[in-house]
Amino acid sequence: MSLDQNLISRMTEWRQHLHRFPECGFDLPLTADFIADRLTEFGIEVTRNIGQQGIVGVLKCGDGATSIGLRADMDALFIHEENQFEHRSRHDGQMHACGHDGHSAMLLGAACYLAEHRDFNGTVHFIFQPDEEHGRGAQAMIDDGLFERFQIDEVYGLHNMPGLAEGSFTVRPGSLMASESSFEIVIDGVGGHAAMPHRGVDPIVVGSQVILGLQTIVSRNLSAIEETAVVSATEFVTNGTVNVIPSQVVIKGDCRCFTEETLKRIEQSMERIVAGICQAAGASYSFELINTFYPTVNSPEQTQFAIQAARTVLGTEHVETDCLPLTISEDFSSMLRVKPGCYALMGNGVESVGGCALHNPEYDFNDRILGHGAQYWIQLVKDRLK
Known part of the structure; x- marks a missing residue:
């Protein structure tokens, strides 16, 4: 034809x-x-x-x-x-x-x-x-x-x-x-003077641990053969300044995977990591994963x-x-x-x-x-x- x-x-x-x-x-x-x-x-x-x-x-x-x-x-x-x-x-x-x-x-x-x-x-x-x-x-x-x-x-x-x-x-x-999903993690600590960090809860340190923890999702929580995925933290925003420990950190990022089952596992792992690290440090948090494309x-x-x-x-x-x-x-x-x-x-x-x-x-x-x-x-x- x-x-x-x-x-x-x-x-x-x-x-x-x-x-x-x-x-x-x-x-x-x-x-x-x-x-x-x-x-x-x-x-x-x-x-x-x-x-x-x-x-x-x-x-x-x-x-x-x-x-x-x-x-x-x-x-x-x-x-x-x-x-x-x-x-x-x-x-x-x-x-x-x-x-x-x-x-x-x-x-x-x-x-x-x-x-x-x-x-x-x-x-x-x-x-x-x-x-x-x-x-x-x-x-x-x-x-x-x-x-x-x-x-x-x-x-x-x-x-x-x-x-x-x-x-x-x-x-x-x-x-x-792949799917495309964005996430936002808000970590609330206790801000204060940069010279006296022991009087607060530093959300920068907590947030840094969270970002490192997120990298274990693909390498340690998902199958290297059956569950290909990418998890990337792309923004790290604070309300502090040069001599002020912030009271809040916002972490944003993007994740991709090839099945809805893998996406659910990523979401569950993210919240578990964030909750555990924040609890250990005495910080509070909110977490949201927004799926844009399946x-x-x-x-x-x-x-x-x-x-x-x-x-x-x-x-x-x-x-x-x-x-x-x-x-x-x-x-x-x-x-x-x-x-x-x-x-x-x-x-x-x-x-x-x-x-x-x-x-x-x-x-x-x-x-x-x-x-x-x-x-x-x-x-x-x-x-x-x-």
């Missing part, structure tokens, strides 16, 4: 239009209007404002009872773009630096093709999601009834990957990407469906089926907690436009892979809705 050059040209126009007018978070009026208008033009039934700015397009064909969900993210980042090409951002301080413009254009291309050809039997749901970057959009759509209002049997996502060659595809069953865990069966579609489109030699897990995070993970599915990565290129890292002010989506992405979606629909 090959796409008509006219459709590829249209996808390129859509992608560059979205790049010119990036919007962030849930505040996506121009983006949502543009995508909804295109879907309507294709003759697809459109439901808007799911999870604030989310969109679901529904395309039914034949009498098949099976349904599939294909998801693209729409939001940009608060980054000032440094590129000088004609389609650079017109919104100062906002930029599509992660390729969500390309993801949306690829899914629009697949929607256009499938609406025209209708060579499948079942229902396709085209899911366009807000606020992936802050980890809130997928859950917002779920909380607003995404999977109750629409019968979706399985759900799939796709992301471009700079450094991976054009025309290549990589995925793995099970844990593909681990992205692919269902084995749906991963095989994704692999087969990618092999059909790109060739077996260009499809990696058991890549190493990545410590980056993705809020499509929230959808995979509710429905079986698969999240995969497609090469954005290794040089020039395709090789610049994500979240970089000089990044741009590689328009040469738009056809690959759209063809993958189309093939997946044909395979799953025969």
